Amino acid sequence: MAWFFTEKNIFGNNYTLVGENAKHISKVLRMRTGDDITLVSPNKTQYECKISLITQGEVTVDIISQKPCENEPDVFVTLYQALPKGDKMDFIVQKCTELGISRIVPMISARCVSRPDEKSLKKKCERWQKIALQAAMQSRRGIIPEVTPCISFKDAAEQTKQNEKTVFFYEMGGESVRKILNGTKPKTVGMFIGSEGGFEQSEVDSVTAIGGQAATLGKRILRAETAPSPPYPLLCTKPTILVREDSLCNARQMMPERSIAVAYTDS
Numbered sequence: 696m697a698w699f700f701t702e703k704n705i706f707g708n709n710y711t712l713v714g715e716n717a718k719h720i721s722k723v724l725r726m727r728t729g730d731d732i733t734l735v736s737p738n739k740t741q742y743e744c745k746i747s748l749i750t751q752g753e754v755t756v757d758i759i760s761q762k763p764c765e766n767e768p769d770v771f772v773t774l775y776q777a778l779p780k781g782d783k784m785d786f787i788v789q790k791c792t793e794l795g796i797s798r799i800v801p802m803i804s805a806r807c808v809s810r811p812d813e814k815s816l817k818k819k820c821e822r823w824q825k826i827a828l829q830a831a832m833q834s835r836r837g838i839i840p841e842v843t844p845c846i847s848f849k850d851a852a853e854q855t856k857q858n859e860k861t862v863f864f865y866e867m868g869g870e871s872v873r874k875i876l877n878g879t880k881p882k883t884v885g886m887f888i889g890s891e892g893g894f895e896q897s898e899v900d901s902v903t904a905i906g907g908q909a910a911t912l913g914k915r916i917l918r919a920e921t922a923p924s925p926p927y928p929l930l931c932t933k934p935t936i937l938v939r940e941d942s943l944c945n946a947r948q949m950m951p952e953r954s955i956a957v958a959y960t961d962s
Contacts, residue, residue: 701736744756770880
């Protein structure tokens with residue numbers, strides 16, 4: 696069933712979609728009156744609906760049933776991603792949205808090769824937000840992850856103090872994520888991922904200075920665009936991803952235990 700997000704909370708027995716949603720339903724999916732769709736509102740309520748009217752630029756649906764959307768993980772994870780080269784950030788935003796990351800903050804670290812100007816960054820962030828929307832619709836998320844404006848590493852480190860835990864990926868190894876969590880279930884986590892060159896020692900020190908602890912997932916080093924994926928499920932106690940068995944087998948072959956270091960800090 697087609698999955699869409701509404702800009703406003705829904706009140707009443709029907710709702711009218713306009714703009715891109717209406718265009719996608721009528722022109723791309725070529726849906727007709729009587730077809731079923733799912734809407735998710737900003738308050739994470741899921742509505743099962745039936746199309747009652749399609750006009751030029753508008754699609755009206757009748758609300759059949761509603762319930763709280765249960766597709767979100769039990770931890771709000773903010774990804775602080777140092778800008779990689781080329782279009783790798785497109786892939787990162789798409790896959791992290793599918794996995795369940797709640798917020799994505801692009802940042803510039805010391806070893807970033809990619810350093811777009813302000814105008815280019817604004818356009819890139821707008822494109823990344825669209826990618827997040829499309830991925831959220833495809834993966835049936837309960838929210839659309841926010842892709843924020845790009846900030847400096849220093850500002851990111853300051854911002855992550857709001858999180859209960861902070862995850863800092865670094866290639867020098869450390870304890871396992873499970874051992875570091877030690878049975879705790881943080882509600883908010885910040886994950887820092889470096890660009891192709893990793894992080895400077897001074898950047899690592901800035902995190903360990905506030906109580907950071909390095910962690911490892913094995914003996915290998917991941918590429919910047921794949922680094923956010925393997926550790927994310929370890930942070931969640933409520934599974935929210937349905938995977939086909941053939942995809943799961945491929946994942947097991949492609950991603951055994953990897954060598955990534957992370958640091959957690961208590962706020």
